[in-house]
Every structure is written in C-alpha cells, then in structure tokens.
Amino acid sequence: MNVLGYRLTLTALIGWLIILVCVGSAVLAPWIAPHDPNAPLGQRWEAPSAEHWFGLDQIGRDMFSRMLYGGRISITLAFLATCLAFAVGVVAGFAAALLGRWVDVALSRIADVILSMPILMSALIVISAVGSSAAVLILTIGLLYAVIVFRVARAVAMNIVVLEYVEAARLRGEGLFWVILREILPNALPPLAAEFGLRFSFAFLFVASLSFLGLGVQPPDADWGSMVKESALAIPAGLAAPLYPAAAIALLTIGVNMVVDWLLSLHSRPHGDNA
Amino acid sequence: MLKLLVQRLALGMATLLAVSVLIFWVTELLPGDLASNILGQSATPENIAAIRAELGLDRPAVERYTEWLGDAVQGDLGKSLANKRPVIDVIGPRLVNTLFLAIYAAVIAVPLSVLLGILAAIYRNSVFDKGVNIVSLAAISMPEFFIGYFLILFMSVQLKWFPAIATIKPEQGFFQHLYVTFLPMLTLILVVIAHMMRMTRTSVLSVMSSPYVEMAVLKGIPKGRIVVHHALPNALAPIINVIAINLAYLIVGVVVVEAVFTFNGLGRLMVDAVAKRDIPVVQACGLIFAIVFIGLNLIADVLSILSNPRLRHPR
Numbered sequence: 001m002n003v004l005g006y007r008l009t010l011t012a013l014i015g016w017l018i019i020l021v022c023v024g025s026a027v028l029a030p031w032i033a034p035h036d037p038n039a040p041l042g043q044r045w046e047a048p049s050a051e052h053w054f055g056l057d058q059i060g061r062d063m064f065s066r067m068l069y070g071g072r073i074s075i076t077l078a079f080l081a082t083c084l085a086f087a088v089g090v091v092a093g094f095a096a097a098l099l100g101r102w103v104d105v106a107l108s109r110i111a112d113v114i115l116s117m118p119i120l121m122s123a124l125i126v127i128s129a130v131g132s133s134a135a136v137l138i139l140t141i142g143l144l145y146a147v148i149v150f151r152v153a154r155a156v157a158m159n160i161v162v163l164e165y166v167e168a169a170r171l172r173g174e175g176l177f178w179v180i181l182r183e184i185l186p187n188a189l190p191p192l193a194a195e196f197g198l199r200f201s202f203a204f205l206f207v208a209s210l211s212f213l214g215l216g217v218q219p220p221d222a223d224w225g226s227m228v229k230e231s232a233l234a235i236p237a238g239l240a241a242p243l244y245p246a247a248a249i250a251l252l253t254i255g256v257n258m259v260v261d262w263l264l265s266l267h268s269r270p271h272g273d274n275a
Numbered sequence: 276m277l278k279l280l281v282q283r284l285a286l287g288m289a290t291l292l293a294v295s296v297l298i299f300w301v302t303e304l305l306p307g308d309l310a311s312n313i314l315g316q317s318a319t320p321e322n323i324a325a326i327r328a329e330l331g332l333d334r335p336a337v338e339r340y341t342e343w344l345g346d347a348v349q350g351d352l353g354k355s356l357a358n359k360r361p362v363i364d365v366i367g368p369r370l371v372n373t374l375f376l377a378i379y380a381a382v383i384a385v386p387l388s389v390l391l392g393i394l395a396a397i398y399r400n401s402v403f404d405k406g407v408n409i410v411s412l413a414a415i416s417m418p419e420f421f422i423g424y425f426l427i428l429f430m431s432v433q434l435k436w437f438p439a440i441a442t443i444k445p446e447q448g449f450f451q452h453l454y455v456t457f458l459p460m461l462t463l464i465l466v467v468i469a470h471m472m473r474m475t476r477t478s479v480l481s482v483m484s485s486p487y488v489e490m491a492v493l494k495g496i497p498k499g500r501i502v503v504h505h506a507l508p509n510a511l512a513p514i515i516n517v518i519a520i521n522l523a524y525l526i527v528g529v530v531v532v533e534a535v536f537t538f539n540g541l542g543r544l545m546v547d548a549v550a551k552r553d554i555p556v557v558q559a560c561g562l563i564f565a566i567v568f569i570g571l572n573l574i575a576d577v578l579s580i581l582s583n584p585r586l587r588h589p590r
Contacts (some may be wrong), residue, residue, distance in 0.1 A: 113293040116572070118527040121545075121564045128549040128557040129302050205418055209531050212420050213546045228420055235427050236439060243428065246421035253416035261412075
C-alpha cells in the first residue's frame with residue numbers, strides 16, 4: 001500500500017493504528033470515559049463486566065476510565081521528555097560534529113562519564129536528591145536521554161559534514177546555523193526520526209517503571225505504571241487487574257517499535273540485510 | 276596488546292572516579308538540603324544548623340568528598356540515616372542476594388541466547404528465524420512488571436508451581452534457593468534473551484557475508500562447520516560485548532523485578548532508600564551499581580581484545 005509515496009507495510013500500518021488509538025483515547029479521555037476516574041463506584045476488585053470493562057480497582061474505581069486518564073499522563077510525560085532530549089541532544093551533537101576540536105572532545109567525554117552509569121540509577125540518584133514531580137521526571141529523563149541523542153546526532157552529522165555540498169556551503173562563507181539548518185538537518189532527518197520513535201518508547205517505559213517503583217507520578221494522579229503498582233495486590237487473589245495497564249504499556253511500545261522498524265527500513269539499502 | 280589492556284584499565288578507573296564525583300555532587304549539592312530533608316516538618320534554623328554540624332555538612336564539599344571516597348575504599352560507607360546502622364551491614368546481604376539472582380539468570384540466558392542466535396543465523400529466513408524475530412520484538416517491548424505479574428498469575432496463583440514471593444532464607448539449601456527464585460530468574464531471562472539472540476544472529480550474519488566465508492562455501496564445506504569454525508571466531512568480539520551489556524542490564528533490570536517479587540535485593544533497597552531520602556544508602560548503592568556496570572564493560576572490552584584473532588597474533 002502506498003501513502004504519500006511511502007510503501008506502507010502491514011506491520012507499519014498496525015503500528016500506526018495502535019499509536020492512533022492510544023493517543024486518540026488519551027486526548028479524548030474526558031469525552032469518552034464512561035465513568036468518573038476518581039469516584040468509587042462499587043466493591044473493590046469487582047470483576048470485569050459490561051458496565052466496567054476492566055473491572056474496579058482497589059478502592060472501587062472504574063479501571064477503564066482510569067486507564068484513559070492515566071494514558072494522558074504517561075504519554076505526555078514521555079513525549080515532553082523525548083522532545084527535550086532531542087532539542088538538547090541534536091544541537092549539542094551537531095555542534096560537536098561541526099566545530100570539532102575541543103568542543104567535540106569535551107562534550108564526548110562528558111557523555112562517556114554520564115553513560116557509564118545505568119540510566120535508571122542516575123535517575124534514582126537525582127530523585128533521591130530533589131524528590132519526584134512531573135517537572136523533575138521530564139527534566140531528568142529528557143537530559144539523560146539527551147546524552148544518548150547527542151551520540152546519535154553526532155554520528156549522523158559526522159557522516160554528512162564530510163560531504164562535498166557541506167564543504168561547498170562552508171566555503172561560500174555561510175554561517176554555522178545556516179549550514180546546520182539547510183545542509184545537514186534535511187539529510188539527518190530520516191535516521192533522527194527513527195531515533196525519536198525509539199527514544200519515545202524507551203522514555204515511555206522509563207516513566208512507567210519509575211511510577212511502578214513509586215518514584216514517578218505521585219498520587220492522587222496515576223499513570224499506567226502507578227496503576228500497576230496500586231493494583232498489584234489483586235494478583236495473589238487471582239485477578240488480572242494490574243495486567244490491563246501493564247498490557248497497555250506493552251501495546252503502545254510494540255506499536256511504536258513497529259513504526260520505528262518501518263522508518264529504518266525505508267532508508268536502508270534496498271537490497272540490504274534487514275537483520 | 277598489553278599496552279591496549281593497560282590503557283583500557285586506566286580508562287575504567289578514571290571513569291569510576293568521575294562517576295563517584297557525579298554521585299556525590301548530585302546527592303549532596305542539588306537544591307534539597309540534606310539537613311532539612313531529614314528534619315522535614317520539624318525544621319527550625321537551630322535544628323538544621325545542629326544536624327548540619329553533626330553530619331559535617333558545614334565543611335567544604337571537596338573535603339567531604341575526599342573523606343567519603345577514602346572511607347568507601349576502606350569499606351566504610353557511612354551510617355544509614357533511617358536506622359543508624361552501618362551502610363555496609365545493610366547492603367552486604369542484599370548484594371549477595373542480587374548477585375545470586377543475576378548470576379542464576381546469566382548462567383542460563385547466555386548459552387541459550389548464543390545458541391538460538393547461531394541457529395537463527397544458520398537457518399536464516401526460515402520459519403524458526405522469523406518466529407525468533409517476532410518474539411524478540413515483543414519481548415523488548417514488554418515492561419518487566421508485565422512479564423513478572425503474568426508469570427505470577429499463571430504459574431504461581433493458578434498452577435501453584437512456584438511461590439509468588441521470592442524470599443531467600445539462610446536456612447534454606449542451595450536448591451531451595453533456586454526453586455524460590457525461579458520466577459524472577461525466568462522474568463529476567465525473558466527480558467534479556469531477545470536482545471542477546473538478535474545481536475548474535477546479526478554479528479554471525481555479517482561475518483558470513485565476508486569473502487573468506489564465501490571461499491569456504493565454494494570449497495564445499497558444510498554450513499554448520501563454516502558457522503562454527505570460520506564465522507564464529509570473528510563474530511565473538513561483538514557477541515561478548517552484547518553479553519556484557521546485557522549482564523549489566525540484568526543488574527539494572529533486577530530493580531523492577533525485585534519489586535515485583537518482593538525479593539530482598541540491592542535494587543529494592545536502593546528504591547526504598549530513594550523514597551526515604553536515605554542519602555548514604557543511595558550513594559553506596561549507586562557506587563556499587565556503577566562498579567558492577569563499569570566493571571562488566573571493562574571485562575567485555577578486555578575479552579574482545581583477547582578474543583580478536585588479529586590482536587592475539589601481532590606481527
């Protein structure tokens with residue numbers, strides 16, 4: 001199937017549909033949620049029924065409505081963190097590739113040191129110092145991922161900087177900013193788009209994991225990760241309650257990864273090994 | 276080659292030092308003042324000053340850092356703010372538990388994933404290969420707690436094969452430990468195996484497309500022999516690297532898995548300490564995780580230098 005001149009595969013189509021459904025239901029939550037997400041409506045752990053699709057949670061609130069609202073928080077946090085990571089990482093990466101010399105060395109060494117710690121540990125250490133809030137989550141995850149985006153952007157730009165047309169633009173005496181905007185960015189866009197999807201899916205899992213550990217989104221707000229944590233006690237009782245939000249997390253991540261695979265395949269060599 | 280190894284070792288030490296500075300700086304100099312954190316609601320200026328003096332926070336940061344690092348090197352990690360016990364006593368048993376779980380998972384996951392990866396490379400584009408690809412994409416996308424709770428619901432609550440809570444007690448025997456921690460181990464394996472397998476497959480395949488392998492094919496050597504004798508030795512370095520990255524990931528992944536199975540490991544200790552703002556414990560846990568993480572990367576680099584046939588026989 002062809003859309004806008006791109007060959008769309010079945011997996012990519014499914015991926016886009018999953019993203020559309022998740023983002024759409026998050027945006028439309030206030031209009032499509034069947035119940036008030038914060039109002040107790042019955043017994044705790046009531047089984048799923050036609051009225052309550054995913055049953056009730058530990059204090060009798062409608063799980064389905066809470067998931068619609070929770071998706072808003074999870075997706076927004078991950079999206080903003082990814083945007084921050086790209087704003088900082090791409091600028092720093094391009095600057096390192098273009099300016100070279102000490103700028104490159106200094107930025108790369110800083111990146112090496114920061115990435116020599118597991119990112120989850122770095123985030124935990126920051127949260128232990130300043131506490132957890134939406135702003136802290138976005139800043140911490142955004143800046144930590146900026147380091148990874150920096151490496152990718154630098155590597156991508158390094159391959160473009162040496163090409164003749166960039167050399168020509170620089171010899172014409174064009175400014176650094178202009179060269180980045182007109183010569184490098186258009187050619188770096190396809191790999192960076194795939195990286196954006198990948199980063200988003202990791203940021204999304206990251207927020208969910210922190211919330212699951214009780215160190216992310218704080219009550220009374222709840223994202224999908226904290227919903228898993230809150231309803232975990234249903235498991236020993238043989239109820240699947242925490243699996244619904246956990247499955248939603250897995251579903252959106254799979255959807256994004258399907259689209260990322262497709263984006264990567266669009267720009268790889270036509271006869272290349274898609275291993 | 277020796278020079279290369281020494282260089283790599285020095286780089287590892289320097290990185291560790293830089294990371295320790297970072298840990299100390301972030302936990303002690305970021306806005307939240309430790310003293311007012313400890314006191315919380317009951318913070319008055321006099322109280323805060325008293326606590327600051329008691330903890331030595333009124334001294335310059337550089338002095339405190341060198342003292343902290345000096346003590347840490349000698350095994351003194353300070354006292355927990357929560358219960359006043361020496362941090363080393365709190366951490367010790369937890370570290371042993373976490374290492375037990377991680378090694379248990381690694382011993383099974385590493386050979387299995389390398390074997391599956393090589394098989395996927397040999398039977399490339401077969402049903403087996405495609406199935407492996409789909410399963411690994413799904414596994415990468417699943418959060419650890421989804422796999423963990425699914426396994427508990429299925430194998431513990433419904434089938435009653437394994438306990439849902441993985442508590443290791445010293446009086447249990449070794450095999451009892453293996454049994455109790457089976458589900459967390461299985462969760463960890465499912466999380467890391469896909470990545471290791473895919474990378475093994477990719478590195479074997481990339482060597483398979485090189486001219487000397489084509490030569491071997493033209494000579495009529497059986498495919499299995501080509502993979503094992505010709506491709507594998509040269510694909511070993513990237514495979515070792517991926518294994519080390521995933522072992523490091525195991526150490527990090529345990530944090531969530533330990534929470535799912537209420538396993539008394541280092542990860543859960545660190546999460547609790549972060550929630551309680553027990554800074555000395557957070558610092559110590561961070562330092563230990565950093566040592567393991569940097570150490571594994573170091574070992575990976577050393578092994579890939581040693582396993583590289585071109586570096587092993589210098590001209």
